[in-house]
Amino acid sequence: MPALLPDAEWRHRPGLDDLLAALEAKAGHARFVGGAVRDGLLGLPVSDLDIATTLEPADVVSRLKAAGIKVVPTGIDHGTVTAVIAGWPVEITTLRRDVSTDGRRATIAYTDDWREDASRRDFTINALYADPFSGEVTDFFDGVADLQARRVRFIGAAEERIAEDHLRILRYFRFLARFGQGEPDPDAYAACRAAANSLMALSRERIADELLKLLAVDAPLSSVKLMIDGGILAAVLPxxxxxxxxxxxxxxxxxxxxxxxxxxxxxxxxxxxxxxxxxxxxxxxxxxxxxxxxxxxxxxxxxxxxxxxxxxxxxxxxxxxxxxxxxxxxxxxxxxxxxxxxxxPQLPIGGGTLISLGLSPGPDVAAALGEVQRIWVEEGFPDASRVTEIADQIVSKFQRARQ
Structure with missing residues (x-):
């Protein structure tokens, strides 16, 4: 029996029904995909929503404009546009298949085959689709079972998925930190170790972004240890x-x-x-x-x-x-x-106060003010009356030094 996506507040956000109607979701042309489905099944909060559709990008744009929905062509060359509903962005991507890849970018073609689109994704737990109305989950690669077992697996051969996009090495350890449990999938870990040097082909911005996302996870320690033990970062962050x-x-x-x-x-x-x-x-x-x-x-x-x-x-x-x-x-x-x-807090006096207390204008003012501030900080930032007392003492000290 297919898994069902639990009902949740994010599925009823303002404007979502109109968006789904414009995409003819009831006719099967659009489904929730990826993180929203994964996190929804786990009962986690869903902030980012992605929708996959059989409609081509130009058709999506025209339909949304006709429905009065703001649309931004954020990645239209790669099949992605962003709809903005009630100030909330929703990414909509046409089903795709890879024509060629070089480890950094892919040449894609559009398809109407949901399985073909799923097969180009990285991990089984990210290749989950859900009907927006019934909540029925479409799962081609046992991603639901992996989610329940806290297991992170590449779709198909790990080395092939990594060859398509080298960043998936770092993404693997991030998802392992967030969703994994126990020992890593041996094929995935071996493939990441074997391809670690390919990270040198990536821009350092992409590496930094993925590394910081990993370190933002509540418990990144075991994944970081696996990366160090496996020499994953040696080539780029020795x-x-x-x-x-x-x-x-x-x-x-x-x-x-x-x-x-x-x-x-x-x-x-x-x-x-x-x-x-x-x-x-x-x-x-x-x-x-x-x-x-x-x-x-x-x-x-x-x-x-x-x-x-x-x-x-x-x-x-x-x-x-x-x-x-x-x-x-x-x-x-x-x-x-x-x-x-x-x-x-800010020091409640300035150089003018010191001059009014008798200090001659000139370089001594800045030095004396620095002394006042040092004592004020050491005493734990006392109130203005105490600062005036300190200032009076410092002014006297500087005056004596000039005599």
Whole structure:
């Protein structure tokens, strides 16, 4: 008996019925596909919705426009358009078959054969289709059984699927971290290890995107260990090794105890040697944004073990302070609580206040203000009246030094 997709809120979102009507889903021309079906069967929240259709892209566009539905040709050359219903994007892709592939991109042709479309997908648990109305699941490759067994398998021969798109090596370990359990499928793991050097043919942006998605998973540790043991990343990220795995293993429970959301950039920092320059080099190689590179490098600066958490947060920012403190295994986790929901205050006086207290205008003003701020931070950011007292003392000190 076919599996049935459970009813859920996402299946009744505003505008979805009109979209399905425009695609003639009741006549069998459109079905839910991929992650929405997989996550729906598991009872997980569904945010991204993909629809597969027998209709060709130009026909999809004209039908949606006629129905008054906004449509964006996001990937129309590859058969994909995006419908926007009530501010919510839905990707619609025409059934496809591969004509040729080179490990990075594929030449495709359209088809009306659902099995042919399923056979070009990566894993059995992603090749699931569901009737939008009855919820009946179409499963050509025992993906439902794999989902129930927490097993991640390539469709057909793993080495062939990897040869079609080398990124599937990294996707395998990400899906294994999220949906797998127990030992990996031996054929899949062997194929990933054998083809690991092919990752060098991919853009570093694609590698970074997939790696950070893996590190965002709640429990990535076992997958990362398999990758290190199998030499998966050696060609593109040789800096990641067993020592990095140990640091990641220590970090994850500290995040959980502190009640701090997992950060893939923080976890990437844990995997790298504790050297900001190495982090900068890796970030540049992965084409991370300047902001992301700075965060990873800052996380790996030597921890300021003698300072209070808020003093560190004031100096380098709350995000950076939390990263450093979580990565510092000698820092008690409970001290991080002082930074949660805390916004660093501003020093309540400026140079004008010091001048009004008698300090002569000039370079001493900036130096004295720095002294005031240092004491203010050390004392835990006292109120304005105390700051005025501190300022008066510092002004007197500078005046005596000039006499």
């Amino acid at each position: 800096e990641i090794d067993e020592d990095g795995l140990a640091r990641l293993k220590a970090l994850i429970p500290r995040e959980q105890i502190a009640g701090v959301a997992a950060s893939p950039l923080r976890r990437l920092a844990a995997l790298l040697p504790p050297d900001p320059r190495t982090a900068e080099n890796v970030g540049a190689r992965l084409k991370l944004s300047k902001k992301a590179r700075k965060r990873v490098a800052l996380a790996l600066e030597a921890p300021d073990a003698g300072s209070a958490p808020r003093a560190i947060g004031f100096r380098i920012g709350v995000e950076g302070a939390i990263d450093q403190m979580l990565l510092d295994q000698y820092r008690p986790v409970d001290t991080i609580g002082a930074l949660k929901d805390w916004t660093p």
